[in-house]
Amino acid sequence: MLAELGHFSLVLALFLAILLSVYPLWGAQHGQVQLMRAARPLAVGMFLFTAFAYLCLTQGFLDHDFSLAYVAHNSNSQLPWYYRITAVWGGHEGSFLLWVLIFSLWTVAVALFSRSIPLEILSRVLAILGLVGVGFYLYILLASNPFERLLPFYPVDGRDLNPLLQDFGMIIHPPMLYMGYVGFSVVFAFAIAALIAGRLDSTWARWSRPWTLAAWVFLTLGIALGSWWAYNELGWGGWWFWDPVENASFMPWLVGTALLHSLAVTEKRKVFKSWTVLLAIAAFSLSLLGTFLVRSGILVSVHSFASDPTRGLFILGLLVLVIGGSLLLYALRAPQLRSTGRYELLSRETMLIGNNILLSAATLVVLMGTLLPLVHKELGLGSISIGAPFFDQMFIYLVIPFVLLLAMGPISRWKHQPWPALRNQLLTAFSLSLACAALLHFGTDGASYMATLGILLSVWIVFSTVQEVRQRSDGKVARISQLTVSHWGMVMGHLGFAAMILGVAMVTSYSQERDVRMAAGETLNLNGYEFVFLGVEELQGPNYEGHVAKLDVLRKGKKISHLEAEKRFYPVQRSMMTEAAVDVGLTRDLYVALGEQLNNGDWALRIYVKPFVRWIWGGAILMALGGVLSICDKRYRMARLTQSDAPGTSPAGARA
Amino acid sequence: MKRIALFLLPLALFLFISLFLLQGLFSDPRERESSLLNRPVPAFSLPDVMDETRIYTPEVFEGEVTLLNVWGTWCVTCAIELPFLTELKEQGVRIVGLYYEQNLDPDFGGKSIGQIRADIRQKLDQLGNPYAFNIFDHSRDTSLDLGVTGAPETFLIDSQGRIRLHHVGDLNPRVWESRFAPLYQELTQ
Amino acid sequence: MKGWWLFVTLLLTAGPGLAEEIYAFETDAQRQIFKELTEELRCPKCQNQNIADSDALVAQDLKRKVHELMQQGYDKQQVIDYMKQRYGDFVYYQPPLSPATVWLWLGPLLFILLAAAVLVWRRRSAGNQLDPELLARADKWLEKDK
Numbered sequence: 005m006l007a008e009l010g011h012f013s014l015v016l017a018l019f020l021a022i023l024l025s026v027y028p029l030w031g032a033q034h035g036q037v038q039l040m041r042a043a044r045p046l047a048v049g050m051f052l053f054t055a056f057a058y059l060c061l062t063q064g065f066l067d068h069d070f071s072l073a074y075v076a077h078n079s080n081s082q083l084p085w086y087y088r089i090t091a092v093w094g095g096h097e098g099s100f101l102l103w104v105l106i107f108s109l110w111t112v113a114v115a116l117f118s119r120s121i122p123l124e125i126l127s128r129v130l131a132i133l134g135l136v137g138v139g140f141y142l143y144i145l146l147a148s149n150p151f152e153r154l155l156p157f158y159p160v161d162g163r164d165l166n167p168l169l170q171d172f173g174m175i176i177h178p179p180m181l182y183m184g185y186v187g188f189s190v191v192f193a194f195a196i197a198a199l200i201a202g203r204l205d206s207t208w209a210r211w212s213r214p215w216t217l218a219a220w221v222f223l224t225l226g227i228a229l230g231s232w233w234a235y236n237e238l239g240w241g242g243w244w245f246w247d248p249v250e251n252a253s254f255m256p257w258l259v260g261t262a263l264l265h266s267l268a269v270t271e272k273r274k275v276f277k278s279w280t281v282l283l284a285i286a287a288f289s290l291s292l293l294g295t296f297l298v299r300s301g302i303l304v305s306v307h308s309f310a311s312d313p314t315r316g317l318f319i320l321g322l323l324v325l326v327i328g329g330s331l332l333l334y335a336l337r338a339p340q341l342r343s344t345g346r347y348e349l350l351s352r353e354t355m356l357i358g359n360n361i362l363l364s365a366a367t368l369v370v371l372m373g374t375l376l377p378l379v380h381k382e383l384g385l386g387s388i389s390i391g392a393p394f395f396d397q398m399f400i401y402l403v404i405p406f407v408l409l410l411a412m413g414p415i416s417r418w419k420h421q422p423w424p425a426l427r428n429q430l431l432t433a434f435s436l437s438l439a440c441a442a443l444l445h446f447g448t449d450g451a452s453y454m455a456t457l458g459i460l461l462s463v464w465i466v467f468s469t470v471q472e473v474r475q476r477s478d479g480k481v482a483r484i485s486q487l488t489v490s491h492w493g494m495v496m497g498h499l500g501f502a503a504m505i506l507g508v509a510m511v512t513s514y515s516q517e518r519d520v521r522m523a524a525g526e527t528l529n530l531n532g533y534e535f536v537f538l539g540v541e542e543l544q545g546p547n548y549e550g551h552v553a554k555l556d557v558l559r560k561g562k563k564i565s566h567l568e569a570e571k572r573f574y575p576v577q578r579s580m581m582t583e584a585a586v587d588v589g590l591t592r593d594l595y596v597a598l599g600e601q602l603n604n605g606d607w608a609l610r611i612y613v614k615p616f617v618r619w620i621w622g623g624a625i626l627m628a629l630g631g632v633l634s635i636c637d638k639r640y641r642m643a644r645l646t647q648s649d650a651p652g653t654s655p656a657g658a659r660a
Numbered sequence: 661m662k663r664i665a666l667f668l669l670p671l672a673l674f675l676f677i678s679l680f681l682l683q684g685l686f687s688d689p690r691e692r693e694s695s696l697l698n699r700p701v702p703a704f705s706l707p708d709v710m711d712e713t714r715i716y717t718p719e720v721f722e723g724e725v726t727l728l729n730v731w732g733t734w735c736v737t738c739a740i741e742l743p744f745l746t747e748l749k750e751q752g753v754r755i756v757g758l759y760y761e762q763n764l765d766p767d768f769g770g771k772s773i774g775q776i777r778a779d780i781r782q783k784l785d786q787l788g789n790p791y792a793f794n795i796f797d798h799s800r801d802t803s804l805d806l807g808v809t810g811a812p813e814t815f816l817i818d819s820q821g822r823i824r825l826h827h828v829g830d831l832n833p834r835v836w837e838s839r840f841a842p843l844y845q846e847l848t849q
Numbered sequence: 850m851k852g853w854w855l856f857v858t859l860l861l862t863a864g865p866g867l868a869e870e871i872y873a874f875e876t877d878a879q880r881q882i883f884k885e886l887t888e889e890l891r892c893p894k895c896q897n898q899n900i901a902d903s904d905a906l907v908a909q910d911l912k913r914k915v916h917e918l919m920q921q922g923y924d925k926q927q928v929i930d931y932m933k934q935r936y937g938d939f940v941y942y943q944p945p946l947s948p949a950t951v952w953l954w955l956g957p958l959l960f961i962l963l964a965a966a967v968l969v970w971r972r973r974s975a976g977n978q979l980d981p982e983l984l985a986r987a988d989k990w991l992e993k994d995k
Contacts, residue, residue: 240902247897282670289674302684316685324678331671338667349972361964365957372953375677376944382683385949387692389891391899391942394953402957517884520868528868537868580904599904608871666967692893695937762906800910807935809894809907 007072010060011151014101017053017108018141020046024134028127032201040127047115047130050137051108058105061150062092071158074098074150080164080576082547090175091165096299096315097150099178103295104140106179107186111137114190114215121211128197129190136189139322147318164547164576173233177226181253184223185291188256190215191263192288195281196330199337209271209280214635216267216284220260221631227253228624239582239597241517241612243620246395248303251374252294255367259287262363264631269356273345273418276357278338283360285334289327290367296323303378348420355413362406369398396512400457403505407461410498411468415475429471437464458509465502469495493634500626507619517612521602531613533594534558540598540607548572548581553598553607557587569598569609593617694807694826701728701821702805709759709796710777716795720756721821725847727755727840728815729791729831730803733779734762735811739787741830746788748836753844757794760803760811816840818847872916882925886915889942890932899942 024046031039061074065088070076078094093099111133118126144150168174191212198208230253231243244250263283270280297303300316347353373390380388415429441460445451473495477483516531524539538554550572557565567585574581587594592615599608696702701718708714721728729745731738749755761776771779780794797803806815809828816825825843827835874880887901892908900908900915911932918928932940944950 238902242902245897278667286670296681300681300685301689302681303689313685317682320678320681320685323681324675327674328671328678331674335664335667335671339664347972349969354968357968361961361968364964365961368957368960369953372956375680376950376953378684378689379680380949382680382687383949385947387937387939388944388950389939389942390944390953391889391891393889393943398954398957518868519871521871522868523866526866526868535868609868692937692939695934800906801914804910804914805935807893807937809936810905 006060006063007069007151007153010057010064011149013053013057013060014141014145014151017050017057017104018138018145020050020053021134021137021141024050025131025138026134027131028134029131032124032127032131035124037123040123043127043130044115046134047108047111050134051112054105054108057151058092058101061098061101062089065089065091068162070160070162071153071155072150073152073154076154076159076162078165079162080547081161082576083162083165083170084546086175087165087170090169093178094165094169097144097148097152099182100140100144100148100299101150102179103182103186104137104144106182107133107137107140107189110183110186110190114193118211125197125201125203125208125211128201129193132193132196132200133189136193136326139326143315143318143322147315161576164574167548167572167574167577167579167581168237170574170581171233171237173229173236177229177233180222180229181226184219184221184226184260185253185256185294187215187219187222188260188284188288188291191219191284192330195284196333199281199330199333202337202340204277204281204341206271206274206277209267209277212284213264213267213271216260216263216287217631217635219287220257220264221628221635223253223257223260224624224628224631227257228621228628231624232621235617236584236586237582239584239610241515241584241595241597241610241614243511243617246373246391248374249294249298251370252290252297255290255370255374256287256294258363258367258370259283259290262360262367263287265356266360269353273347273353275345275347275353276360277341279357279360281338281341282334283364285327285330286367289323289330290371292319292323292326296320297374303374346419350416350421350423350426352413352416352418352421355409355416358409359406359413362402362409366399366402369395369402373398400454403461404457407464407505410501411464414472414494414498415468429468429475433464433467433471436467437461452513455509455513458505458513462502462506462509465498465505469498469502488637490634490637493630493632493637495630496633497627497630500623500628500630502623503619503626504623507616507621507623510616511614511620514615515612517610519599520609520611521606522609523606528611530611531592532559533613534561535594535596535611537607537609540601543570543572545572547576548574551598551601553585553596553609555585555596557594565594567594567596569596571598588618590618591616690828692828694823696807696823696826698822698824701815701817701823702802704795704797704802704805706795706797706802709757709780709794712773712796714793716793718821720795721817721819723819724754725819725844726817727753727831728758728817729755730758730760730806730808730811730813730815732760732762732811733776733783735760737830738812739783741812741832742783742787742790744832744836745790749790754792755790757791758803758806758808759794759796760800760808761796761798814840816843816847872912874919879919883915883919886919886925886928887912890915890929891940891942893936893940 024043027039027046028043031037031042061072063069064072064075065079066085068075068079068081070079074095074097078098079088079091083091091098093102111130114126114133115130118129121129194208194212194215198204227250230250234245235241235243263280266276266280266283269276296316296319299319300313302316345353373395377388377390380386411433412426412430416426437460440463441456444459445453445456473484473487476487476491518528518530520528522528522537524537526537528535528537534557536556536558538556540551540553543550543552550570553569553571555567555569556563557567565587567587569585570583572581572583573579582597584595584597586596592613595610595612595614597610599610601607701721703718705715705717708716720726727745727748731742733739745755759780761771784791795802800808806823807826812830814825814827814831815823816827818824824847825840827839829835831840872883874883884901888899890900890911892898892900892903892905892911894905894907895903898905898908900911915928915932918931923931929941938945944953
């Protein structure tokens with residue numbers, strides 16, 4: 005009964021989405037205030053009905069209602085209650101319901117937190133969101149209904165949640181990721197609304213910025229969580245694999261990062277308008293493309309949901325309508341956009357657009373690397389694989405000019421930057437970083453050039469950031485406190501990026517790993533750590549059984565850690581899972597994964613020493629914090645914005 | 661107009677990609693062409709799974725069109741295709757087995773050759789025996805040379821001993837009709 | 850726990866057994882090449898994994914073969930060629946250079962060049978004060994065009 009209510013509630017949400025996409029837009033075009041006023045309550049209604057539907061499905065999981073096909077496929081009576089709640093998004097249908105729920109949440113957030121935006125604009129934005137929503141709701145109701153019943157014959161017990169997803173990281177990873185993906189729909193709606201209205205002054209850039217930042221923060225955390233989860237759960241110590249599905253989340257992130265920066269320029273300097281609009285469309289389009297790639301089964305990936313061509317066809321149709329339509333609108337309207345600001349070739353504007361170009365080129369690399377195998381095969385040229393060697397190579401090429409521009413941008417002035425001053429600062433920072441990197445390089449035995457390059461780039465960002473803060477505060481400590489919150493956001497974002505580069509460079513160059521067979525009492529010496537294998541014990545969990553290997557880690561004869569690595573067998577799904585044991589450290593992780601038992605009673609173990617791997621996720625967290633700080637800037641909380649908002653002329657106006 | 665052309669570029673790019681996405685929806689991403697097509701079966705010298713004194717070489721494929729079926733008793737899908745393969749054999753198709761076993765691995769195996777033979781006998785008695793004989797690829801080196809990724813897989817080999825088709829996955833009536841039958845007719849004529 | 854500890858110390862002082870590597874190498878350089886190869890060769894059976902990470906039987910076999918070939922003196926490229934001969938280009942994560950794949954490298958490069966050209970060109974044309982009347986006319990014309 006509850007499921008039917010949930011289903012009905014979703015139909016009502018669709019109905020409200022249709023109304024939302026029609027009336028406010030009509031009202032905005034014809035100046036009818038009553039119709040425009042309908043936007044807010046409609047958005048709230050859409051959210052409430054979706055939330056109710058979502059709760060109904062969750063209750064189905066909590067009640068073990070195996071007459072629901074989706075519950076029967078993704079749950080089991082042995083599954084602990086917390087995983088029953090998260091199992092709602094363990095499969096295709098439920099995860100799309102979560103997607104729609106988050107979508108309606110964003111819509112309602114726009115409706116409630118945008119009091120300062122003129123009603124006409126807000127109505128258009130909400131109507132665009134409604135229009136996109138209609139597509140989503142139709143898709144879930146017609147092609148992936150989570151409330152389908154298995155009547156009259158339903159199973160006694162469910163097939164269990166995919167054990168890969170029975171992990172803490174998986175509890176929060178999908179919601180975060182979806183918050184990011186779907187969050188870009190808000191920016192998209194702002195851009196489309198502005199295109200429709202023909203009002204592309206810089207106000208829309210200001211209104212879009214906090215939403216872009218919010219979506220970007222969620223996406224950053226979502227991707228980082230996914231990476232952290234893969235590291236712990238997949239048992240091979242990798243943190244990024246360039247899998248099509250990872251790439252699908254990385255592309256909107258890259259474009260989103262470009263968008264953040266270009267919005268800053270457009271808002272302040274009223275230039276690059278058409279470019280910024282394109283990025284806003286692209287960020288959401290790539291989110292949708294990612295959804296398509298994951299859910300259509302078109303690409304071979306570890307993460308993809310069960311494939312189904314009808315579903316794929318439906319999303320592709322949606323894609324063509326939403327992306328194709330908006331790009332067409334863009335092609336028609338964007339040429340009218342006029343940039344009013346002037347700038348020299350050597351100016352902060354150019355540096356920022358330069359970084360935008362590099363970020364877009366990186367997106368293109370990922371896009372082509374992800375889709376070319378498909379195209380190659382469809383053209384009858386045979387199967388090829390594109391993976392880490394290609395992407396690593398390309399990103400190394402791209403990151404060098406990127407860091408150069410990152411070092412120059414924040415210390416440059418808007419409009420015109422005199423070269424001699426910039427050159428001096430640049431040389432100082434660069435030679436300092438070069439000295440640091442060289443010192444480390446020649447002070448280390450068997451130093452790797454790649455690692456040194458990473459250190460150089462990372463330290464360079466740090467020095468130039470310090471230079472920038474000094475410059476903004478005129479070298480006076482007292483003035484540092486006067487820097488705005490969003491300025492610190494930028495600083496933190498850039499430092500986070502530096503930390504991430506360092507982590508990536510160190511872990512790829514200096515990771516040590518051994519595949520070994522061990523009997524109890526045997527030891528392995530790796531990088532100065534002594535791993536003592538104490539033996540293996542049986543393990544019994546709520547819905548799994550398995551083995552746990554116990555190890556002590558010694559350094560210079562002193563015990564520093566005890567590790568317990570598990571190998572679990574989930575009988576319902578008949579699958580093996582590795583739970584790696586990790587001793588976390590600022591400068592290195594010690595990582596042990598248990599393999600098979602060998603014939604003579606020995607165990608296969610994988611033992612890794614991973615230097616600075618935490619810095620990768622730490623960097624991501626710093627970047628996300630930077631984003632949060634930027635949202636907190638008081639400019640976005642001003643109750644009323646004047647229509648003709650003055651260009652940022654404050655000395656601390658360095659938001660890049 | 662020139663300006664519009666530039667702004668139409670993203671749309672064009674997107675539509676171009678969509679075409680391939682559409683096409684991709686209707687093809688199997690796991691399907692791959694073999695790199696050994698039209699090449700002779702790589703050299704090997706392997707015993708019969710039931711009798712280690714009988715040694716086979718690629719010469720066994722000469723003179724007759726043959727299906728080489730990679731299988732093992734441990735493999736669930738292989739058991740599913742056995743009845744259909746037996747049917748094919750009764751229609752006069754020559755089928756040779758390439759026996760692919762992981763349980764003899766010095767590290768992971770727990771089975772002796774005697775046990776494996778008993779398993780094979782039981783399986784074939786129960787589900788039908790389509791095989792003229794079974795080549796025992798004990799170290800799986802020949803499978804590797806053939807580009808085998810697992811079991812079941814089936815090769816169509818012409819009477820000159822050249823590989824003409826490599827199918828990954830189970831051989832069912834649908835696959836036989838669409839992929840194997842036309843080529844098989846052509847080769848046997 | 851303490852008991853274990855004593856046991857271990859005893860073992861240590863008695864000269865502990867050292868763990869045996871599954872794939873042993875004489876030099877670190879060789880081990881490094883093996884690591885690179887197993888990370889860059891794709892498991893042909895799996896969804897999307899390299900052979901280092903996969904537990905599939907074929908991945909184990911390929912790993913063993915890589916080790917075997919390296920012991921026979923094959924260098925990195927020779928091992929890759931050996932595998933490609935059997936499993937096609939699919940087995941290696943770096944695509945071969947061909948008229949179709951060259952766009953992987955050219956595409957982004959051309960994009961950067963094009964974008965830089967547009968940037969410079971538009972800035973210059975913006976600098977050449979356009980006739981405002983002309984602009985207005987163009988706008989009107991575009992207005993009609995949509």
